[in-house]
Amino acid sequence: MILDAEIKAQLAQYLQLMENDIVLKVSAGDDEVSRDMLALVDELATMSSKIKVEKTTLERTPSFSVNRIGEETGVVFAGVPLGHEFTSLVLALLQVSGRPPKVDQAVIEQIKNLKGTYRFETYVSLTCHNCPDVVQALNVMSVLNPNVSHTMIDGAAFKEEVERKDVMAVPTVFLNGEPFASGRMSLEEILAKLGSTPDASTFEEKDPFDVLVIGGGPAGATAAIYAARKGIRTGIVAERFGGQILDTLGIENFISVKYTEGPKLAASLEEHVKHYNVDIMNLQRAKRLEKKDLIEVELENGAILKSKAVIIATGARWRNLGVPGEAEFKNKGVAYCPHCDGPLFEGKHVAVIGGGNSGVEAAIDLAGIAKHVTVLEFAPELKADAVLQDRLYSLPNVTVIKNAQTKEITGTDKVNGITYIDRATGEEHHIELQGVFVQIGLVPNTEWLEGTVERNRFGEIIVDKRGATNVPGVFAAGDCTDSAYKQIIISMGSGATASLGAFDYLIRN
Ligand SMILES: Cc1cc2nc3c(=O)[nH]c(=O)nc-3n(C[C@H](O)[C@H](O)[C@H](O)COP(=O)(O)OP(=O)(O)OC[C@H]3O[C@@H](n4cnc5c(N)ncnc54)[C@H](O)[C@@H]3O)c2cc1C
Known part of the structure; x- marks a missing residue:
């Protein structure tokens, strides 16, 4: 038995949600990984009468594809999708069976409208917590658009291929045989990379905000929720909604939650923000701030957003060594x-x-x-x-x-x-x-504020006890500030402080 009793019990509940019959087409040899894969596939078939199994020959052995009856979807798993990829398998079974993916309608339309042929291949490791998001996003695209196919490849089961293609980081995605991207990416980020992002004109019509938050990590999300709950016009611009926690595995000090994982917490943050009337502008980067009558924030796409108050919560990123070879060999060792x-x-x-x-x-x-x-x-x-x-x-x-x-x-x-x-x-x-x-620490994402907002010698924004900076109406919170410690709960606390500080400022001005 390849699945333990507890997992099987959970899986049984999920499989009940399957809507239509599906067929797993299996390409197996007599190696050990093939045997494990066959054991997994057979076990799935015994658990649901909606799952049929057929033998076939696919591009890679061992691998199996997940299809509707009479229709290939292009979703393939090469290797045994256990470990962190088990969820990807379960979601693929449900979505291929007809269960709609949990994705905004606008994104679904974007996927369906993709023209051309997209043959994606993603190299993963089963212990990689950044991989499932990419695998699941590409599988959703594959299920929704017949021109898109996607194969998840467990690097450990295809060592020779990994060496030949010089894959040295996971997830690494190839598109139509060419390197496409490396590292964690959301569905929206993948679509943006394929060329469908909103341009500046999408933002031209926006009325000025009362509070505009820059950054969508724990600090920014908290600031936005606190502002929106005051009933004022709130917007949030984030290069990557979720922030550093997207790259965090186990979290054991988010008080009142004994254990959680970064991507899960990021999804809850987003859900909580979306519960309020907040204009979320994800995958957008701020590049300049200027205090005029209102505060103006220019985005990298050229759009200029205006707001009465701004909260900067742009967090921090891994510090680079800055020696020769580091940039050249990124993801190549x-x-x-x-x-x-x-x-x-x-x-x-x-x-x-x-x-x-x-x-x-x-x-x-x-x-x-x-x-x-x-x-x-x-x-x-x-x-x-x-x-x-x-x-x-x-x-x-x-x-x-x-x-x-x-x-x-x-x-x-x-x-x-x-x-x-x-x-x-x-x-x-x-x-x-x-x-x-x-592994030499973090640097604050504040270079874009050069000459406008006061920072200390580490580049951290200097704030007072209300989160206010030296620029009237501009507040800051989280890892981008000079707070003594950098933690999730601390950045959330300072996000709340900055938001209340901004509200206080708005009332007085
Ligand atoms: C590997 C790792 C493990 C960790 N483990 C823990 C832990 O177990 N417990 C704990 O409490 N803390 C942990 N931390 C620290 C914690 O993740 C941070 O303290 C917290 O995420 C800070 O939140 P923040 O909102 O200030 O910034 P971030 O999380 O860095 O978010 C910044 C946001 O701003 C956006 N942004 C950046 N620049 C721009 C720009 N120019 N325009 C628009 N948007 C921009 C980013 O895309 C992101 O959305 C860990 C950190 C790392 C890296």
């Missing part, structure tokens, strides 16, 4: 997400740059997969908590190098090594390895 990309470095030698909590956690995690992990720390000592350091030093396949200044990440078409300077002796050293995980 240089990685930032150990949970996602770690499995692709199975049996290889990798380095983790950074000896803080995130670096040491990454190294512990990677030591279970990689052959060897070298931790490079710039300072004379690691900065991670003592419990993490103890665990790190107990591992036999980890080397820690302190006082190490990374000089270059080397490679030809992908990473083959790293060069560092021993800061104590000035000597240069080179280590041959295949992967580098950069």
Whole structure:
């Protein structure tokens, strides 16, 4: 039995929601993965009379396609979609059977109107928490539009193919055989990349806002909800609704919720914001702010939005090393997400740059997969908590190098090594390895405010106890500010503060 009793019980409930018969067309050999895949498919068929199974030969073996009776949908799973991809499988079964996907009608229309042929292939690892969103989005597109097909490929089951195509990060998506994108993407982002984003003219008609929030992470979402609940005209502009939590796996300190996962919390945030009358402008980036009579915010697409008050909640992003080789080999051996990309470095030698909590956690995690992990720390000592350091030093396949200044990440078409300077002796050293995980903290997304809003030497926006900045009517909240600590619950609290501060400002002016 490939599914345990608890999962089977849950699955049985989902399968009851199936609307019409479907057929799984299976391409199997006599290898071990094929046997597991057949076991899974047979188990599904015993659980629902709506699921039929047929043998066939597909482009990859082992793989299976999920089809309507008499009609190919183009949804294929190569490998065994368990782990994080199990949900993708369940959703594919339901959606192919006729259950409508939970997607806005406007997006459904956008998908149906796509012209041309789109043959997507997504390489995943079953432990990657960013992969299912991409797989599920492309499957929805495949189900809704006959010109779109999508194959999920488990890299671990197709190692030779992964090596041949130089896939070194997951998810990596190919479109019609050419590299298309890497990393987490929403359905809307994929559609935008295919060329269907709203241009500036869509925004020209908008009346001025009372409160305009820039940023759709925990801080921005909270600020927008607090403003909308006052009954004032509220808008939110976000480059990527959800923010950093989209890249977070387990969250255990979001008080009152013992355990949740980032993407799940992001979906709840969006649902909560949508419950109110908030104009959400997702996938839009602000590039300039100017205080005139009203405050004007210019977007990258050229549109200018006007508002009486603005709340900046643009958060932070991974800090880059800024050494030669880092940008060139991004996704070709240089990685930032150990949970996602770690499995692709199975049996290889990798380095983790950074000896803080995130670096040491990454190294512990990677030591279970990689052959060897070298931790490079710039300072004379690691900065991670003592419990993490103890665990790190107990591992036999980890080397820690302190006082190490990374000089270059080397490679030809992908990473083959790293060069560092021993800061104590000035000597240069080179280590041959295949992967580098950069874990050196975060930088605030505030460069676009240069010359307008006051920031400290780290680039963090300086705010007072009401979240107000030096510019009247402009407030800020969350990781982009000079708050002492950066956490979800703290950014939400400051989002609420900034919103109440802005409301107070509006009443007085
Ligand atoms: C791997 C990882 C694990 C973490 N784990 C935890 C944890 O377990 N518990 C915890 O409490 N915290 C955790 N954190 C920290 C937490 O995620 C952050 O403190 C929190 O997300 C900050 O929220 P924010 O809204 O201020 O910013 P962000 O989450 O960074 O959101 C910023 C928003 O602004 C948008 N944006 C940026 N620039 C622009 C622009 N120019 N125009 C328009 N929009 C823009 C972004 O797209 C995004 O929507 C973790 C962080 C990381 C990276």
